[in-house]
Amino acid sequence: MSTVPQPPSEVELGQAAASLNRLIATLQTVLFGQDELIELVVSGVLARGHLLLEGLPGLGKTELVKGLAHALGLQARRVQFTPDLLPGDITGNPILEDSAAGRRFVFQRGPVFTNILLADEINRASPKTQSALLEAMQERRVTSGGDTHALPDPFFVLATQNPIDLEGTYPLPEAQLDRFLFKLDVHSNPPEVLKRIVLNRELGSEPAVAPVIGREEFSALLALVRRVHLPEVVADYIARLVYASQPGASAASAGVRFGASPRAALALAAAARARGLRHGRPHASFEDVQAVARPVLGHRIILDHVARLDGATTAGVVRQLLEEIPAQPKPLPGTLATAKIA
Numbered sequence: 001m002s003t004v005p006q007p008p009s010e011v012e013l014g015q016a017a018a019s020l021n022r023l024i025a026t027l028q029t030v031l032f033g034q035d036e037l038i039e040l041v042v043s044g045v046l047a048r049g050h051l052l053l054e055g056l057p058g059l060g061k062t063e064l065v066k067g068l069a070h071a072l073g074l075q076a077r078r079v080q081f082t083p084d085l086l087p088g089d090i091t092g093n094p095i096l097e098d099s100a101a102g103r104r105f106v107f108q109r110g111p112v113f114t115n116i117l118l119a120d121e122i123n124r125a126s127p128k129t130q131s132a133l134l135e136a137m138q139e140r141r142v143t144s145g146g147d148t149h150a151l152p153d154p155f156f157v158l159a160t161q162n163p164i165d166l167e168g169t170y171p172l173p174e175a176q177l178d179r180f181l182f183k184l185d186v187h188s189n190p191p192e193v194l195k196r197i198v199l200n201r202e203l204g205s206e207p208a209v210a211p212v213i214g215r216e217e218f219s220a221l222l223a224l225v226r227r228v229h230l231p232e233v234v235a236d237y238i239a240r241l242v243y244a245s246q247p248g249a250s251a252a253s254a255g256v257r258f259g260a261s262p263r264a265a266l267a268l269a270a271a272a273r274a275r276g277l278r279h280g281r282p283h284a285s286f287e288d289v290q291a292v293a294r295p296v297l298g299h300r301i302i303l304d305h306v307a308r309l310d311g312a313t314t315a316g317v318v319r320q321l322l323e324e325i326p327a328q329p330k331p332l333p334g335t336l337a338t339a340k341i342a
Contacts (some may be wrong), residue, residue: 005118007225016224017280020046022212023071030067030207031060032194032200033201039278040184040295041068046274050137050157050182052172052299058281059186063206065118068158072218073211074115075152076298081125087132091142092149107144111131112136115152119159130176133157137179154222174258174302179290181267183299221277228273229283237327238268238289244325245301245317252320255307260300261321267296286327294318 008016020042041064044051055060062078067132069076092110096103111117111134122130136142137213140151159180162169177183189197201207215220244250246259253259271292272284281286294315301314 007226007229007334008224008277009282011122012224013277013280013282016221017276019213019217019221020278026209026212027064027067028070030209031064032196034060034064034186037184037186038064040182040292043274043278043292044182044295046221046277047071047181047267047270048154048156048225049270051159052177052180052183053158053160053186054163055160055186056188057162059149059188061186062118062120065116065158065160065183067207067209069116069118070209071212072116073213074154074218075177076116076118077114078118078120079111079113080120081124081129082120083124085125085129087129090129090132091136092144094145105145107147107149109149110142112142113149113151115154115156117155117157119157121162122159123161123172124171127170127173130170130172132134132178133180134176137176148337154219177299178263180299182295184295191333195307225270225274225277228276228281230269230273231283233328234272234284235269236329237286237325238265238272240329241289241293241297241321241325242268243288244298244321250321250324252317252324255303255310255312256301256317257304257307258302260297264297264300268292271296290322290327293322294311297321 009217024042028035029042031038041051045068053064055061066078079085088110090110090112092108094105095108097106117136119133123245133199136151136155137157140153140155142149142151157180161172194233239276242260242262242265245253245256245264247256249259268289272288275280275291276284277290297318298314301317303312303314303317
């Protein structure tokens with residue numbers, strides 16, 4: 001029989017807060033004026049999730065991912081996705097080699113065998129090549145020639161993509177989108193941030209980032225997230241939100257063709273736990289769920305053709321879901337209301 005893990009203690013929460021504050025402060029020196037984005041990236045990595053960053057070229061998406069890898073002291077490899085990229089260029093290929101026992105095929109590992117895989121401009125590769133990451137992202141392993149090869153632990157895919165209406169881009173398959181914990185938008189900078197960039201950066205130079213969290217410390221943080229308590233009332237809220245995204249299940253889902261999957265519910269729970277730890281709490285709250293709902297659910301909801309023509313967006317659907325679905329359901333007559341988890 002499984003045992004319930006002990007929630008983090010005050011000492012552990014304080015140590016985690018100090019480590020995460022150092023990490024966030026370091027990333028803020030890499031990407032200026034994107035504090036909310038950085039907070040979500042850190043929460044996503046704590047939840048062991050894969051992240052998809054979308055934005056126009058030149059906004060700093062790649063630099064943020066590289067800075068994160070340096071700050072965590074993890075091994076990172078970059079793959080530039082192009083139309084001629086093949087699946088084996090990512091996962092690896094069997095190579096025929098000579099040995100004392102004769103000629104045999106030996107699996108040559110690809111760049112996916114790393115801690116952080118930077119999939120740069122992932123939507124410029126063909127759908128077949130994009131799909132090469134499906135097994136790696138879900139099972140964290142690669143199968144080639146009938147043999148299975150485990151990926152390093154931890155393993156993250158941090159992908160960047162350009163808006164789909166740009167020339168030379170392909171839409172990501174729905175199955176792959178569902179494997180990304182967050183889809184985050186990287187916005188353009190206001191004048192005051194651009195001025196700071198001009199004064200502190202040179203064209204072609206990269207910011208120097210030193211490790212601020214060691215590998216063992218980072219592994220301890222990942223383990224600590226799993227001990228963050230998920231109250232039953234919060235789990236119920238997650239279930240009702242995800243169910244309400246299904247077609248016909250709520251007023252907000254009127255223009256939805258396909259709603260969020262059960263994987264989305266698990267992603268919401270993991271991200272809420274990670275955010276709870278980030279804010280020094282031993283439990284996840286309704287506020288945590290609401291804060292991560294848009295990056296978790298937005299790319300998992302597919303609108304029908306009519307809704308898209310009418311200008312509806314998945315971000316709008318998530319916003320309506322949060323307004324329509326109460327954090328706590330109304331109690332039945334004659335029953336007591338459940339205590340609120342702030």
